Amino acid sequence: MSFYLDHAATTPLRPSVVDLLTQSLLTQGNASSVHSFGQKARQVVEQAREDIAAAVHADRNEVIFTSGGTESDNLAIQGLFSSRNPIGGVARPIIVSAATEHHAVLEPIEWLAAKKNAQVHWLKTGSDGRINLEELEELLSSKAEEVALISLMWVNNETGVVQDIPAVAELASRFNVPVHSDAVAALGHIKVDFATSGLAAMSITGHKLGGPVGQGALLVSRKTKLDPIFHGGGHERGMRPGTLDPAGSSALALAVKSAVAELDQSIQLWTDLNLRLVQGVITAVPEVKVVAVDLELGTARVPNIVNFIFPGCAGDSLLFLLDAKGVAVSNGSACTAGVTSASHVLLAMGYSQHDSSACVRISLGHTSTQQDIDAFLAHLPEAHERAKSAGFTV
Ligand SMILES: Cc1ncc(COP(=O)(O)O)c(C=O)c1O
Structure with missing residues (x-):
């Protein structure tokens, strides 16, 4: 799957x-x-x-x-x-x-x-x-x-x-x-x-x-x-x-x-999935930082994109480990010719070089379901443990 x-x-x-x-x-x-x-x-x-x-x-x-x-x-x-x-x-x-x-x-x-x-x-x-x-x-x-x-x-x-x-x-x-x-x-x-x-x-x-x-x-x-x-x-x-x-x-x-x-319907679906996702990630990895989480969902932040920072992990390690389990996410950072680097967006928001390289972006669309979120949440703890022990390569 x-x-x-x-x-x-x-x-x-x-x-x-x-x-x-x-x-x-x-x-x-x-x-x-x-x-x-x-x-x-x-x-x-x-x-x-x-x-x-x-x-x-x-x-x-x-x-x-x-x-x-x-x-x-x-x-x-x-x-x-x-x-x-x-x-x-x-x-x-x-x-x-x-x-x-x-x-x-x-x-x-x-x-x-x-x-x-x-x-x-x-x-x-x-x-x-x-x-x-x-x-x-x-x-x-x-x-x-x-x-x-x-x-x-x-x-x-x-x-x-x-x-x-x-x-x-x-x-x-x-x-x-x-x-x-x-x-x-x-x-x-x-x-x-x-x-x-x-x-x-x-x-x-x-x-x-x-x-x-x-x-x-x-x-x-x-x-x-x-x-x-x-x-x-x-x-x-x-x-x-x-x-x-x-x-x-x-x-x-x-x-x-x-x-x-479909906008109203999509917003409703993404909002429900977003809340389930964020709650699940915070429970699995309490030290996670959810980017811009204080902004109101729906008006100041779209519900279909969430950016998580997992301190001490390289975002690309998490990405590869999750991909091996069939879960496709992004680290949202510039990737040129296979070389990933810290997210210029997070750097501009004042995050450190490490935090800006430790992010995973989850983004939802018209085919997203609760199973997608649950699969991510199911594989996250192990991927996080392994990425954390691998540490940083940046
Ligand atoms: C915010 C934003 N602007 C521009 C683009 C570029 O669009 P396109 O891939 O259609 O050239 C993208 C695509 O990633 C995007 O996310």
Whole structure:
């Protein structure tokens, strides 16, 4: 038997999405062609656009299809930076963000700093992973004219911590600064309403919702100007050229629609599983630290992600020992070419190097059951004992 507790990395395709994808792969015609084949393909794409817009409460023209979260984040950050700094110098060099962001946000920002004279203001995060709005207000009060954009994720994919994005956007709007949010871990896990969020741009991806990998979108408000990072045809309001993908777009739309329609039910299920999980882990390993546990479940912390720190254990030892028992978890830390390191998110929240390497992230999704939690809890004590006696390798 195997048990999958790593839905924040990617969640299984929904059977309904597999059916639709298989069917729509047969759609013939380029959606930009004027003949009837082209028009049919275009109809499929436009229906998908409309469905996504309805699910996130946006206008259909605000949905720009991309290849996923990474591309959406790059397009938002590079595109906003470029449009806010038209040719002839860098009038607005500052990008505001936080060190707890996903690498898909951190790296384009660092690239802009290295290559395009951007300056970065990293907002401090508290031990609960949330930024301080007063720090942001102070910065904007003195330097708003020089700020190109703010990029802050809605829900952190390692800790489940929810950032108050509407409050950030409301504050930024007083200074006319556009805000982008990576909502990859938020959509389908908390209520996400693009229209009332005040955001200029918002990234989503399909494979965290039961859709295919390689399908995502950037929501770009009608008022927002954003330069493309790819150049080619004039597709997608000129922001993202490339032949449209009817099958992928409709599969993405179905995943988004399904996840949003099931939200209340999913939150109830995940909350029950979350409480059982946390209680079980504390009973099995009393010295465990549950990250951001003081934040209210459901509003300040999503119920489908829990990050545990097991002091004295290397997170990757636990991961391998549990995997050997058929239980798939994540240590939520950067893993490049098989080399794991301390979680940059936990480090930014003020945890020590050891604690930041001793974490295990459990994440739930649309196929999660109580058996998954019970299997993890059943194998944890032995895995913990063995990982603890192996000690640290970092
Ligand atoms: C918060 C967050 N942003 C962005 C991404 C990247 O999305 P994609 O895999 O669709 O490129 C991920 C995926 O792990 C993520 O968790």
